[in-house]
Amino acid sequence: MRLLLFILAVLVPLAILSLFTGVSNVSPATLFAGDARAVMVLVESRVPRTIALILAGSGMAVAGTIMQMLARNRFVEPSTAGTVESAGLGILAVLLLAPGLPVFAKMLVAAVFALAGTLLFLAILRRIPLRSVLMVPLIGIMLGGVISAITTFFAYRYNMQQSLGAWMSGDFSAVLRGRYELLWFSFAMTVIAYIAADRFTVAGLGEDFATSLGLKYTSVMALGLGIVSMVTAAVVVSAGMVPFLGLIVPNVISMIMGDALRRTLPWIAASGAALVLVCDIAGRTINAPYEIPVGTVLGIIGSGFFLYLLLRRQSRAA
Amino acid sequence: MRHEAQSRAPLAVLAVLAVVALVAIVCFMTVGARGSWSFVLAFRGLKLAALVLIATAIAISTVLFQTITGNRILTPSIMGFDALYALVQTVLVFLIGAGAASGVDPRLMFAGNVIVMVLFSLILYRFLFSGGTRSLHLLMLVGIVFGVFFRSISGFLQRIIDPNDFVVLQDRLFASFNTVDTSLLGIATGGMVLVGLAMIRYLHTFDVLSLGREAAITLGVDYRHVTTAILVMVAVLVSISTALVGPVTFFGLLVANLAYLVMPSGKHRHILPAAVLIAIVTLVGGQVVLERVFAFDTALSVVIEFAGGLFFILYLVKGGSR
Amino acid sequence: MIEISNVSKTYGAKPVVDGVTLNLPVGGLTSIVGPNGAGKSTLLSMIARLMPMSAGSVTVDGLDVTKTPGDVLARRLSILRQDNHVTARLTVRDLVSFGRYPHSRGRLTKEDLHHVDEAIAYLNLGELSGRFLDELSGGQRQRAFVAMVLCQNTDYVLFDEPLNNLDMKHAVSMMRLLARAASDLGKTVVLVIHDINFAAVYSDYIVAMQSGRIVCQGTPDEIIRADVLETIFGTPFEVHTIGSRRIATFY
Numbered sequence: 001m002r003l004l005l006f007i008l009a010v011l012v013p014l015a016i017l018s019l020f021t022g023v024s025n026v027s028p029a030t031l032f033a034g035d036a037r038a039v040m041v042l043v044e045s046r047v048p049r050t051i052a053l054i055l056a057g058s059g060m061a062v063a064g065t066i067m068q069m070l071a072r073n074r075f076v077e078p079s080t081a082g083t084v085e086s087a088g089l090g091i092l093a094v095l096l097l098a099p100g101l102p103v104f105a106k107m108l109v110a111a112v113f114a115l116a117g118t119l120l121f122l123a124i125l126r127r128i129p130l131r132s133v134l135m136v137p138l139i140g141i142m143l144g145g146v147i148s149a150i151t152t153f154f155a156y157r158y159n160m161q162q163s164l165g166a167w168m169s170g171d172f173s174a175v176l177r178g179r180y181e182l183l184w185f186s187f188a189m190t191v192i193a194y195i196a197a198d199r200f201t202v203a204g205l206g207e208d209f210a211t212s213l214g215l216k217y218t219s220v221m222a223l224g225l226g227i228v229s230m231v232t233a234a235v236v237v238s239a240g241m242v243p244f245l246g247l248i249v250p251n252v253i254s255m256i257m258g259d260a261l262r263r264t265l266p267w268i269a270a271s272g273a274a275l276v277l278v279c280d281i282a283g284r285t286i287n288a289p290y291e292i293p294v295g296t297v298l299g300i301i302g303s304g305f306f307l308y309l310l311l312r313r314q315s316r317a318a
Numbered sequence: 319m320r321h322e323a324q325s326r327a328p329l330a331v332l333a334v335l336a337v338v339a340l341v342a343i344v345c346f347m348t349v350g351a352r353g354s355w356s357f358v359l360a361f362r363g364l365k366l367a368a369l370v371l372i373a374t375a376i377a378i379s380t381v382l383f384q385t386i387t388g389n390r391i392l393t394p395s396i397m398g399f400d401a402l403y404a405l406v407q408t409v410l411v412f413l414i415g416a417g418a419a420s421g422v423d424p425r426l427m428f429a430g431n432v433i434v435m436v437l438f439s440l441i442l443y444r445f446l447f448s449g450g451t452r453s454l455h456l457l458m459l460v461g462i463v464f465g466v467f468f469r470s471i472s473g474f475l476q477r478i479i480d481p482n483d484f485v486v487l488q489d490r491l492f493a494s495f496n497t498v499d500t501s502l503l504g505i506a507t508g509g510m511v512l513v514g515l516a517m518i519r520y521l522h523t524f525d526v527l528s529l530g531r532e533a534a535i536t537l538g539v540d541y542r543h544v545t546t547a548i549l550v551m552v553a554v555l556v557s558i559s560t561a562l563v564g565p566v567t568f569f570g571l572l573v574a575n576l577a578y579l580v581m582p583s584g585k586h587r588h589i590l591p592a593a594v595l596i597a598i599v600t601l602v603g604g605q606v607v608l609e610r611v612f613a614f615d616t617a618l619s620v621v622i623e624f625a626g627g628l629f630f631i632l633y634l635v636k637g638g639s640r
Numbered sequence: 641m642i643e644i645s646n647v648s649k650t651y652g653a654k655p656v657v658d659g660v661t662l663n664l665p666v667g668g669l670t671s672i673v674g675p676n677g678a679g680k681s682t683l684l685s686m687i688a689r690l691m692p693m694s695a696g697s698v699t700v701d702g703l704d705v706t707k708t709p710g711d712v713l714a715r716r717l718s719i720l721r722q723d724n725h726v727t728a729r730l731t732v733r734d735l736v737s738f739g740r741y742p743h744s745r746g747r748l749t750k751e752d753l754h755h756v757d758e759a760i761a762y763l764n765l766g767e768l769s770g771r772f773l774d775e776l777s778g779g780q781r782q783r784a785f786v787a788m789v790l791c792q793n794t795d796y797v798l799f800d801e802p803l804n805n806l807d808m809k810h811a812v813s814m815m816r817l818l819a820r821a822a823s824d825l826g827k828t829v830v831l832v833i834h835d836i837n838f839a840a841v842y843s844d845y846i847v848a849m850q851s852g853r854i855v856c857q858g859t860p861d862e863i864i865r866a867d868v869l870e871t872i873f874g875t876p877f878e879v880h881t882i883g884s885r886r887i888a889t890f891y
Contacts, residue, residue: 142634303467521746532690
């Protein structure tokens, strides 16, 4: 009930605001006046952009949550585990080897790479004695660095840096009708995640615990990683990297509501969408008529929040 | 007798490293040269000087930083120092505008940038290191995230500033190993000499500091004073290398650890020159191999990032960071 | 003399050391005992200016430890803490030489070298002097650090749990050595120590702490009594006299 209230009171107004924010003059007044140009901009650009923001935001927040459950670590999300960078490498591979592939196939390749990168990350985690929970994101970030060094190397060799950069930086300004529909796929993944929510909660308690509760740990793991890879790939392919979203939202919601995913996942999805909307609207207004990509805005907010999480934890421990 | 033999071995290693560095330098100056020698030598000489300066700055700043943090995996760039430099540079352009900024003598600009950088890094890293017993992993993670934070703010400001200003800034920030910014060579050399003089004054404390904070205090080192001095030197050195070449995350990590590995002694009077020589070999030699032999241009920094990142992960996996 | 007056250390609202006033006598071996969390190590660290104090003052031979320049104090007082971990690759001899740093600033004179050799011999480290610290066992490393501290040749030497990492044989020889340093070399040795019987047998003076305060102090004869020990540690004791020694059991 309160969730519905949140959606009505926060998400819907934000979405409407997003529809009417931008360089072209689109407002209820111009629409009622029957301004054809305004209607065109609304249908071709603003509506797709707003939907894309909502879908990407909720998808990345949910993907972050699932990763945190599976890695059993609060600081993990697609951009601190090498997942996003692997998806980027996948995109580069497609652009180099089969540039003619349809977008959906590109996304699938990126998803396969994202999955492989995440598996590599988890394999490294299994091999090391985990002395500190902080080692997990540390290794993830470094792995991401190594993978993106490979990507940069080939991108540089084949003079693709610029087009790759356009793919990777989180920017919704180029989202138009016909260029965002992949994100519905990520939405489908989010729904599946909700249906399987209880399993992820149990898996988050650990392999032994999950097994003794009669859960097939490996298949939950496979499902979760599949969802994370698909969502990440879909978002990266259609809009670029949206950093730290999967870190901020799940942590805030978990502080307020705990970790029973069946209850919290809808909140996480709604809040993720709201946060991305806020950041994108801010990016559109702060320096109008120029746009600041949402990835940049989230980079500041996200890393600031990350620092807060780390240092707060520290002061509590001391 | 035994420790006489021991003090000879490090010198032998240093001699070998020096010879290798010399060979790398000669190759750099001569391989693939075409046309007038005087032009080639002058042109390459300038670049060589820059590379040597960068190698020295990065090697020394990393070793000293690792000495005061008592750890061999923290480096100034992992802790976000070079991202901080880019941020300071961006904020300056943001505040006074590129027009004014490019009117200012770049050397003056550099000096101002160094001062801001020193002040800011002192405040920030004092705060981070004052805990004494803070977890190392926390420090590393906080440093990395600070780096991301600084870069994001820079990115944000770069989007807000006037696009024309941005072009100016981009020129300044996106130096790399083969487009080294040689206009600052003079002042960078000056900064280097100052740091060198300061180092001579503090040289005797470095070894004591490597015993850790408590042992150093017990042995009468004014710990706060000396670590502050070292942080200032590190800030200046990082400013020099970043101004000339832009951020390089893992280079320092690699050369410092290689130096610890090949040196049969832990003393700074052996480790510091070894790290500098290894850095020169890697940078100058690597540039020759990649640029002239494989005909790759800017790839050196990418290769270093790749190797350094792998090394970092392996180091963590092997549990070396206790 | 080490004079401690009204020294406190608080973390947030929680006092770890709570208004301690204490004079540690010159010469001899003084042990600070007490249950875990009594504030013994914290007090020792504050005496050696490794940790700032929240209130109060400590003077060593009249020198205020927080105001005296570090190198002046380093020629009078040294401390060895637990868990000495050194990342740099140093030999035993390198480490012991650092003990001369307060005197020579890293440039060893003939006299310094003499002290180094003496300290190495005193701790029987001759055979190990060329080995790197990371090649040694925990006990050998502990001895190397003790040699460094003795090589510093200060009147006051503080040790925090010097018997950690040592097996029985080495614990006994370490305690003998520290007692000898006090009696033969005329040093004032102050220990924080866990084992009450080591304290009983080797100390000239015992200070007992509990919850950040001094509960009692005196000679071993005065402290090693069943009723006194029970108040300090909160568990029943029996005290036996074996030969001339008083031994406490609490099993």
